[in-house]
Structure formats: C-alpha cells, structure tokens
Amino acid sequence: MTKTKVMLAALGSALFLSAAAQAGDETTITVYKTPWCGCCEVWTDAVEAAGYTVVVEDHDDLTAIKKQAGVPDDMQACHTAVIGDERKYIVEGHVPLEAMEKLMSERPDIRGIAVPGMPQGSLGMGHDPDARYSVYAIRAKGSESAKPYMEMGQ
Numbered sequence: 001m002t003k004t005k006v007m008l009a010a011l012g013s014a015l016f017l018s019a020a021a022q023a024g025d026e027t028t029i030t031v032y033k034t035p036w037c038g039c040c041e042v043w044t045d046a047v048e049a050a051g052y053t054v055v056v057e058d059h060d061d062l063t064a065i066k067k068q069a070g071v072p073d074d075m076q077a078c079h080t081a082v083i084g085d086e087r088k089y090i091v092e093g094h095v096p097l098e099a100m101e102k103l104m105s106e107r108p109d110i111r112g113i114a115v116p117g118m119p120q121g122s123l124g125m126g127h128d129p130d131a132r133y134s135v136y137a138i139r140a141k142g143s144e145s146a147k148p149y150m151e152m153g154q
Contacts, residue, residue: 028053032065033079040079043124075114094122099135111138
C-alpha cells in the first residue's frame with residue numbers, strides 16, 4: 001500500500017469515527033457524499049423532512065469511508081451514512097425511510113442496510129413508491145455476504 005493510500009485510509013477512519021461519535025441520538029444521521037451528487041441531496045432532504053437531523057460531510061473520495069464502515073464492494077452506492085446512538089448502523093445508498101424506521105425499531109444484529117447502485121424509483125432517484133428493488137442487510141465484518149432485508153414495491 002502506498003504512503004498516500006495509508007494516509008487517506010487513516011484520514012477516512014478518523015473522519016468516520018469522529019462523525020459517528022457526534023451522532024448523539026437515533027434521529028441523527030451523518031451522511032458522507034461527494035459535493036457534486038444531486039441525487040444524494042434529494043435523499044438527504046427527504047430524510048430531513050421525515051424528522052431526522054442530517055449532518056452532511058462532503059468528500060471528493062469516499063473509498064476510505066466505505067472501507068472503514070465495512071461496506072462490501074457489491075453493496076456500495078453513491079453515499080454512506082451512519083445512524084444511531086449507542087448502537088451505530090451503516091445506511092448505504094438510496095435506502096427508503098421505511099427500511100430506516102424498521103432498522104431503528106428492530107435494532108437487528110447487523111452492521112447496516114444498503115440499496116446498492118442507484119435504482120430508479122428509489123428515494124432520491126425519482127421516488128416511485130411502486131418501484132421494485134431490494135434493501136440488503138450488511139452483516140458484521142468478515143461474515144457472509146449481504147442478505148435481503150426488505151423488498152420494496154411489492
């Protein structure tokens with residue numbers, strides 16, 4: 001690993017852990033996104049309108065943050081968020097509000113939830129309540145791959 005990659009990974013880890021520590025209650029969500037992502041802004045606006053306190057951190061490169069969060073490559077999307085108080089969860093991509101509410105009410109023993117890619121009709125991507133896509137559970141680091149958590153549009 002090059003010196004630059006090591007420094008970026010360390011910086012990403014420090015930023016991720018710092019912001020995660022700031023999230024003082026289960027209605028605060030810290031969102032890591034790139035400054036030029038319009039669909040991420042639509043998603044954060046919808047989350048805020050639903051009553052969450054949203055803290056946005058813009059970064060040109062989210063690679064180190066996603067790695068620190070333990071988001072598998074096949075589950076990655078355009079933004080990564082952290083929600084929770086004592087128990088922190090990763091919320092990756094255009095996750096619908098219903099899935100976030102289920103996550104916070106059930107508090108399952110998982111690392112977080114993800115909507116990989118940018119599915120049309122998902123929250124922030126033209127929000128169509130009838131759009132069909134999957135929300136996946138991200139298991140603990142080092143465990144099996146993600147598993148279905150919730151099906152949307154069915």
